[in-house]
Amino acid sequence: MGRSVSLWIFLCLSVFLKPFPRTPTPIVDKHGVTIGILAGRAEDAEWPLLHLQACELLNSCRTMCTPRKGKQRVHCRGAFIALRCGVSHGGGQPQPQNLENTPADARVLEELNSHPFFKRIAGFATGMSSGA
Amino acid sequence: MATWAPKLYQYYAEKLGQLYARDPCLTRIFPNSIFSATSYNLGPRTACFKHTDFANLPFGLCSITALGSYDPSKGGHLVLWQCKLVVEFPPGSTILIASGIVAHSNVPVEANKTRYSVAHYSAGALFRWVENNFSRSVDFLANQSDKEVLAVQVRDSLRWAMGLSLLPVFKP
Numbered sequence: 156m157g158r159s160v161s162l163w164i165f166l167c168l169s170v171f172l173k174p175f176p177r178t179p180t181p182i183v184d185k186h187g188v189t190i191g192i193l194a195g196r197a198e199d200a201e202w203p204l205l206h207l208q209a210c211e212l213l214n215s216c217r218t219m220c221t222p223r224k225g226k227q228r229v230h231c232r233g234a235f236i237a238l239r240c241g242v243s244h245g246g247g248q249p250q251p252q253n254l255e256n257t258p259a260d261a262r263v264l265e266e267l268n269s270h271p272f273f274k275r276i277a278g279f280a281t282g283m284s285s286g287a
Numbered sequence: 288m289a290t291w292a293p294k295l296y297q298y299y300a301e302k303l304g305q306l307y308a309r310d311p312c313l314t315r316i317f318p319n320s321i322f323s324a325t326s327y328n329l330g331p332r333t334a335c336f337k338h339t340d341f342a343n344l345p346f347g348l349c350s351i352t353a354l355g356s357y358d359p360s361k362g363g364h365l366v367l368w369q370c371k372l373v374v375e376f377p378p379g380s381t382i383l384i385a386s387g388i389v390a391h392s393n394v395p396v397e398a399n400k401t402r403y404s405v406a407h408y409s410a411g412a413l414f415r416w417v418e419n420n421f422s423r424s425v426d427f428l429a430n431q432s433d434k435e436v437l438a439v440q441v442r443d444s445l446r447w448a449m450g451l452s453l454l455p456v457f458k459p
Contacts, residue, residue, distance in 0.1 A: 181291065182370065182384075187456045191367065191384035192291050192348070193374065206379040210354050213403040217329045232328075233335045233393075241324030242306075242313045245342050245412035249423065251306060253314050254324065267327055268316050273405060277317035277325070280350030280381055280407050281296075282289045 197279050201271075209272035216267065221257040240264045288321055288348055288383060295348065295453040296321060299409060302417045309421055322350065322407035330355065330403045334395040337368060342410050343387035346450030349408035352381045355401040362396035378402070387411065 182191035196202055216238075223236055230237070238260055244251040256264060267273055289296040299321045306323075307313055316325055328335075333355075343349055357363050359377040366373050368390040376382065376393075384391060386408065396402045419427035428436055 187458045189455045194381040196380045235333045236329040238327045241316050276352050277320035281321040
């Protein structure tokens with residue numbers, strides 16, 4: 156009897172503790188062509204915790220990177236610090252190159268890129284599976 | 288992207304794969320990612336102005352992930368201007384959009400809240416570089432015969448149709 160009650164409580168709790176079901180939804184134009192996908196998030200029990208850690212990391216990064224002055228503070232995208240990394244081409248680059256950063260920004264980026272949340276995001280966006 | 292736009296994914300994998308194979312100096316930040324560049328927006332209340340990412344592949348998709356602590360019904364919405372859509376964007380979730388052709392922006396979050404975002408994307412010029420046999424368009428075309436230049440012009444004129452064919456179509 157005790158066992159069945161605790162099992163019942165467990166089942167009830169598991170319904171609430173389960174990540175809210177998220178159905179990926181495409182955005183299509185009038186011809187039905189997909190121009191966007193609302194992907195939601197991975198069904199991953201660690202997601203909320205990793206998200207919280209990633210937020211704290213992003214918040215601390217703001218003071219760790221090279222300070223922005225004047226026009227760098229408000230750029231064409233908005234009024235926030237944006238850190239870029241990876242491979243790019245265009246904007247005067249004669250060939251595809253790794254994006255360059257100041258030593259301080261590079262250190263911050265290394266920390267961000269090695270965090271499991273951002274690794275999983277990269278995989279999730281690529282496959283839209285758990286991405287681990 | 289692989290699940291929802293497999294043909295587009297294949298195109299990215301093929302072209303960018305050739306790029307990385309050709310130049311080992313180019314680093315892949317995330318080996319599990321199909322995107323070549325990443326941008327972290329540090330907020331603390333990240334809200335993008337209305338913009339279109341013209342440097343991205345026009346028929347490509349980029350990925351945006353929102354983070355932070357905010358009520359998605361009161362702020363942080365993604366606005367897709369041409370679509371006349373305002374989409375709730377809960378923290379921790381990801382949206383893929385054709386950022387190269389659809390103007391987009393964010394609604395600010397409430398005053399005491401935080402919002403960060405991470406974007407993954409691939410510059411359109413990377414694909415052009417590979418298709419131009421790993422050279423700039425001017426150098427590539429200078430080394431082609433008249434007949435070959437004509438073939439390139441035909442290819443380019445069909446490029447938009449080719450790009451659209453990579454995107455999945457959902458008919459109601």
